[in-house]
Amino acid sequence: MKLRFWLLDVNYETKDATPELWMWGIDTKGNRVLIIDRNFKSYFYLVLEENTNPEKLIKEIQGRKNEFPLILKTEQVKKKYFGKPVNALKVTVQNPEVMSKYANILGKIEDVERCLEDDVRFSMRYLIDNDVSPCEWHEIEVEQAEDVVEALTDKVYLAKSFPERVEEVEVPKLRVLGFSLICYSERGMPKPDKDPVVIISVATNAGDEKQFVAENLKDKAVIADFVNFVRQFNPDIIVGFGTNRQDWPYLIQRAQKSGLKLHVDRVETEPHTSVYGHVSVTGRANIDLFDFTDELPEVKLKTLENVADYLDVMKLEKRTIIEDIEYASYWDDEEKRPRLLKYSKENAQCIMGITDALLDFAMQLSSLVSLPLDHVGTAAVGFRIEWYLTKKAHRIGELIPKRTQHPYIPYKGGIVLKPKKGLYENVAVLDFKAMYPSLMITYNISPDTYLSPKESDPPSGVNMAPKTKHRFSKEPAGFYKEILLSLIEERNKTKAQLEKLDPKSLEHRVLDARQKAVKVITNAAYGYAGWIGARWYVKPVAEAAADLGRHTIQETIEIAKEIGLEVVYGDTDSIFIKYEPDKAVKLAQKIDEKFGLEIKPDKIYVRILFTEAKKRYCGLLPNGELDIVGLEVIRGDWADVARKSQEKVLEILLKERSQKKAIQYVHQYIADLRAKKAPYKDLIIWKALTKPIEKYAVKAPHVEAAKMLKKEGWEISTGDKVGYVITSGTGRLYTRVKPFMFASYEDVDIEYYVTHQLVPAVARILNVFDVKEEELFPSKRTLDSFLS
């Protein structure tokens, strides 16, 4: 029978030395299905030296049958490697586990130049070769096979054909379950070897809200009830916030300690950590929403409550917030415990709300790059695009390069103009549309079109980057050109479709997510090319794109000046001009003629303020909003007193244009700060640890704070943000640091915040008007009048 299904997850098993690909999905009737495919075999390639006789080599390999009993087939194939035609042998094996071993031995044969694709994992091989994508519909020939395996699905099938993609936008109705833990510890961070899980809050998209609560600090029943609930609800997707790193490992350990099996899977297994550090729950997609918060750079401190607030899921003002350090005191106090329960319940609710906002994007990204839904979030950007490239490369016969070590050699990037400080009226930003992707398309810049200095020009001719002199063959169209063209085309099509749809419709949401995913991948191609960790790392590709970018923007500036436009600033792919619409149109036309690139007004500022510094400015938009770029307001590593006061000063200066009022405002703010009127929270400075504590060469404040946390039982790892305050005292700053939860308002050195946070931030702005720092401190009189 033919079955149409939407692919949720894949995993791979070996049964009787036969690899099996398990596809978990949902059919058109809403049945949960498991399809097992036993017909697919893995393989790798042996790329041959030139002038090698393939038949002879095939015979040799066949002759060594004893050595390689699991080789099923060895055949000659024509492939490409970085665009060059090569002869290769495709070696198909019975069991993927022997691939690397066989490849290693065979790779050493004299006539074999290199061995490729033995490092492609079985399940990914399956997705690539059959053009199967997670979160997409497929059709497949199957037969029922209920007895094969016990799974929490409606049906189990054996595949009788390979799946074929079916174009369909609609996503089936999925069952989603969100959960959040509260763990109890008397002191410091909870440790799974001793501290119990006291609350598990669960919410589902069917409207269930459940809480499993410990009695007498015993969590065996809590976990058992949770597992039962999961099995009974049988979700397709399990979501949480920070679950890959915290909740799952904790639950796994607690279950182990209680002798419980954490049977939340669709087969009799348990969650386990897998590729890219994600926790895999077989048969379901386990998603950690935290992994998608990179897409929200506006949220500086990525806590559940901040993300929920930003996405309008639950506003901070309406939330119950309890710091983790306080959990125990809330739990122990009969009167306060309900608030802890409420907090936990809200956590689960926020998780569901965030899922609503991010899941479409996650699914579109998964579908686009072909990484399973539960992997795609944990995979770094470089790996996401690499999977996309891998799939496309396979289609055009390009072999997938090995990941090899490359030395890091930096190259020149974009141009940044130095702004003249001051306030400007009516400034437009002219942006190149997708500059790097467009340049790569126009000049056919690609790993497979690059010509090394040794190679001579091909008959079709070459494109050459102006300064670096890197050459790229004009024909045939490179791998990147094809991919980028189709991505850009797809995005344009999707955006056109969006305009016809009701913004609230389901289809609109899906397509909008698609459009975003496509954009992310398009823009990542340039960076990927210059990443030394990339399989297709070809530095000249990135270098040439940057070179042409510089050339293009420089020419643009020249032409703009010829036309009579005043250029006040520019960064990489944009120029800021005193806006004259007619001239801007003329410029766009010339750019189109000369480079075949599109430049158009993006933002138009009523007024814009430049400091002397590059990459830091603030513009007033026609709708009255401030567009603040690079300044302390949008930096997460400044105390809120600095950020808030700077923002207000900018607002006064740009909207009301009153220097005097701005200075008065600063005076008042400082007076209030000295009177301890600022919330304690506004004094916390957050900084990320970018490496393990012991690797730091200097005694930095946030590292010292992290050490204190560690000493008190907190687990601190790379990437964590440390929140600290500066306390009174003398000597080096790092000696006066305390984690914010270990200090109180009385400990804080307010003068530090005045002179090292607030004043520098506002002075940076008022400096533009030649206001001196001394003028920013409240006069004695102001202080006196305040004190009296």
Add this chain to the structure above:
DNA sequence: GCATGAAAAATACCC
């Protein structure tokens, strides 16, 4: 020993 200033380390931003 200490003030001073330049260099290095560190972070987070822009595009």
Add this chain to the structure above:
DNA sequence: ACGGGTATTTTTCATGCG
């Protein structure tokens, strides 16, 4: 674990002074 360009703060280190 996608690129380079940039501003900024704090620590560290070299240097000159006395």
